[in-house]
Amino acid sequence: MDALGLSKLRHLKPRQLLSQVLNFALILSTAFMLWKGLSVATDSPSPIVVVLSGSMEPAFQRGDLLFLWNRNLELDSPPTPGTRVGEIVVYNVIGKDIPIVHRVVRKHQGPKTPLHLLTKGDNNHADDTELYARGRWYLDREKEVIGSVVGYVPFVGYVTIMLSEHPWMKTALLGIMGLLVIVQRE
């Protein structure tokens, strides 16, 4: 108990303790509301994504951060500007959990059919037909795509890749934080 610096907590009055807890909850809920607010503004379930593969190199490298916009569905009226060929979209294939960032190379739409897209990575030779669900030749814009890329920040997301690919780093990070708590005690 003492080694973790928790003895400090015991000396706090209940009111102080509660306000500490409230503070912590405020920080968490602010972060959560910012994320969800951005999600509502962009109409995307995941408005910021980290690039995981090199299939769009040299445009995007692993760890780059992408900002998405998902209000360009163009579902009712084809003349309005919407998802175009050449845009870069992020999609989740139904039944698979990995978001893929690739460029739209074909688009087929009719009044009674959903907007069909075919995608391809700039750095890949073949298009993505083999990545799609079995028997599917095209993506459904509304059901599978979570947004089009509009903004780019390099490298910032690499931290998340490191943490998920090297689990020991998570332990190290927690260890350092624990150490700081002890060191910080005056």
Place this chain on the structure above:
Amino acid sequence: MHSTLVRAQNVFGFLTTVAFFVAGLVALSSLLYPADVNVDVIGTNNVKIAKGRAHQYYTSKVQEYAVLYFDLEADLSSLFNWNTKQVFAYVSATYPGSKYTDNEIVIWDTILPSRSASKLILKNERAKYSINDITGKFAGRDNVTLSFHWNVQPHVGRLTWGAVGLTKGVKFPGVERPGGKKEAAK
């Protein structure tokens, strides 16, 4: 108060703030360089339609392919400024249809990594990708137009797109006799 840790925290905080603002200014600076793209020629006068199989996928479906050659002269050097990572240039074909009324497919693309590689002069260039429709039928489509597009990828900031040079609608001819079959399936 003035422990090593606090100092380190301050330095790191200052570093991220400065990095954030510099990145923001660099992203905004892209607005100072208006794009002035010159496209002199875009056109095609060499289209054939032939039946073939798509042998890169696990299907033996025979469908109609367009074999298309086009000309293009474009100067994209004005798109390169200090915040340009690459330019993705592509030619697309847009055509109407009955079930799918709104179709656009990329027939050729290239990545321009630097200003020195930003002039495109293509004479009777063959389409890079196979050109077939979602319905499998292509022959006799009226009002097929070619257009030239580009996508500017910044080092940091907003991705931008542009397009010019719509050709007048051309009509796809009827299906070639078996002589042209081999070429189409390639």
